[in-house]
Amino acid sequence: MSETLAESTSPEAEATVGDGPPRSRPSLRARLGRLREQHPVAARNIRWTVNVLAALLVLGALLLPNKVTHLHAREFVRIPVEAILGAAVALVLPRRPRLAVAVVSGVALGVMTIMNLLDMGFNDYLGRPFNPILDWELLNDAQSYISDSMGSAVAVGAAVGAGVLVLLLLSLMTLAMVRLSGLLILDRRTATRGTLVAATVWVTCSALGLQVFGTPLASEHTASLTAIQAKQVVQTVRDEAAFEKVAKVDAFGNTPGSQLVPDLRGKDMIFTFIESYGRSAVEDKGIAPGVDKTLATSTAALAKAGFHAKSGWLTSATYGGSSWLGHSTTLTGLWIDNQQRYRTVMASNHLSLTRAFKKTGDWDTVGVMPGVQKGWPEQQYYDLDKVYNAFQLGYQGPKFSWSTMPDQYALEAYQRQVHSKKRDKPLMSEIILTSSHQPWAPIPKMVPWDKLGDGSIFKPIQKAGNKASDIIADSTRSKQEYGKSISYSVTSLTQWLERYGSADTVLVFLGDHQPIARVSGENASRDVPISIVAKDPKVLDKIASWNWTDGLKPAHNAPVWKMSSFRDRFLTAYGSTPHPSKG
Structure with missing residues (x-):
């Protein structure tokens, strides 16, 4: 009885009270x-x-x-x-x-x-x-x-x-x-x-x-x-198959270690890439004045310390980013302009410059990669004995936007943990400097080398710097701050060389690519500066035929080579004997 009463007073039951059948709700239409x-x-x-x-x-x-x-x-x-x-x-x-x-x-x-x-x-x-x-x-x-x-x-x-x-x-x-x-x-x-x-x-x-x-x-x-x-x-599908065949052909693939770079025996070799260091930094009217002044000042300071340099241009395989494509193109002698080519080379036995030094048996090899924050399987391909990533350089200071640490600190950590150590063999080092990575805010400043410590000294500098959000969308300010970042990176590197370089130190440094179009310009070239610096005059005499410019600033009409041509020219200049491998 109670159930019947409940049903009769429910909302559904009330809806049916009255004459005729229950009324349905009208459709949306x-x-x-x-x-x-x-x-x-x-x-x-x-x-x-x-x-x-x-x-x-x-x-x-x-x-x-x-x-x-x-x-x-x-x-x-x-x-x-x-x-x-x-x-x-x-x-x-x-x-x-x-x-x-x-x-x-x-x-x-x-x-x-x-x-x-x-x-x-x-x-x-x-x-x-x-x-x-x-x-x-x-x-x-x-x-x-x-x-x-x-x-x-x-x-x-x-x-x-x-x-x-x-x-x-x-x-x-x-x-x-x-x-x-x-x-x-x-x-x-x-x-x-x-x-x-x-x-x-x-x-x-x-x-x-x-x-x-x-x-x-x-x-x-x-x-x-x-x-x-x-x-x-x-074209991408076809290129993958074609490039795999190209990567197997190597003019120095079968060269014995004893015949690789014999004219550099006993030298501490340092190959350094400066992030986004492109031709625009040296020649763009809105950027170049500050950078050119830094290059002139650094050239003079190095000369006073006994170092001399020659500089030219390389046309990078990448532009605005994907730095690893520029690094691999320089070191392998192959034109690596996309990710598929990069993966193909990393899985191959193609001789890189770093591997060439390792193959001689006369150098220890090391990489300093402050931008690497996870596993880096490429270490095996490049044949580096040890790689120091962002977490292995002892840095306790703040990040500067994308860059995990200032270049000055990374170089000092390299000196402290690697370069200053006594060893039975000279050292071949690959160093990636990151302070000039976009968005160029905030930018580190030089501090006294003997006060770098664990990097905590950079905290107030980072805090007082520009915010990335204030720079990233402003083309004019991006140009200005980009130029400052390049000056900082070059100054850090050259001061390190003045301070710690020896008669047997040979530094090769270059840019990996131009900065983004918003900074370099819509129709900018893909050229980057490259310099070789040494105290031993014989080192630079070996490349006299290259017609590079004396000093750290390459002349506007200095030779321009494809970045992929550097490996073979370098190996040949320093006495390497070609023994081709054909896959």
Whole structure:
């Protein structure tokens, strides 16, 4: 009885009281229809707004350039042939195939938009478009860079924002394409006439070469970019197989250790890469004055200490980033301009300069890598006896944005832990200096060498420095701070050499790549300076035929070589005998 009473007074039971069957809730479509009837003007305005936004979204995606420097209003007033072809297809297809094509086209256009945005970032930072085969793993490096430069919260926010943007682009582009395809068939006759008119105008503009502010009115932008991406994929696949064969051929692959660099026996060899030290640092009017003054001052100071130098140019295999490609190209004599080539070489037996010194049996080999914060399996390929990473140099001071420690400290730690130790053999060292890594804020300052300690002295310097967020988006300030960072790195290295170098020290130092386009310029070269410094005049006499410039600053017209040519020229200059291996 109580159960029956409870049922009769429940909300569901009350809903059925009265004459006739229970009333169901109206559907969403019915409710929207009722709202349209009640507010016809507002409904019409919303409908037109949605239609216009859908059209603008699709047209914007079809005309979106893949370089930040091309983002101009004139790019978006052109006539995209892809829109005309899409309208023609939608008009001839039945409902279901039309809907399927609209969905697929929307997803494809969303993907293409994402690729264009990636191209923008890669062109701006690395001077090349995004490679859909090789570059996905670099996105993790980008997130790590943001985390190290601007904090983990910003990095997480950027990752979440990127994910949301991808989902929005794919979904909104698909919905827009479906809506526009539906609009076309509401009045097929008018839509067909409009499509024919648009096609005629496009053909006319294309044939006559009509332009708006220097940009062709007739656009086939998306089709061209799609073709370029497809070609890039094919070339990447072919390059992988071809380069594997190239990497097996080595002019010095079978050279016995006794015939490698005999003219450098007994010398302490130091190969040092300075991050982002490019030609722009020496020749760009907005950067060069401070750097050139540092180079002149350092050249004079080294000469007073008995050291002399010769300098030239190398054209780097990379630009704006991916420093490891520049390092490996210099040391292997192979043109390593992408990640696949890098992996291929690291898995090979191709002779690197570091391995050449190790192969002689007359040098101990060591790497100082303050930028390495995790496992570094490349140590095996480069044949380094010991590698000191960011956690093995005893640093207790603050990070300077991406750079884990100031270059001055890293060099002093190298001196304390490695270079000053007594040993039976001379030392061959590879040192990577990181203080000139973007975003160039905050930048360390030189402190007395005998007060470096554990690096705590840099805390107030780091605290008083610029914030990365204040520099990273400002081209003018980025140039200024970049120049200061290069001056700091060069000063740290040359002062270390003055302080600790001996009659048997030979220093080879160079840049790994130019800084990003925002600093070096849109059409900057890929050249980087390289210098060889020694006290023993015989060392520099061996490269007299290279016609390099005396001092640390290479002349504008000094020889320019591909970075991949340096290994063989260096080995030959210092007496190595070629014994080729052919795979």
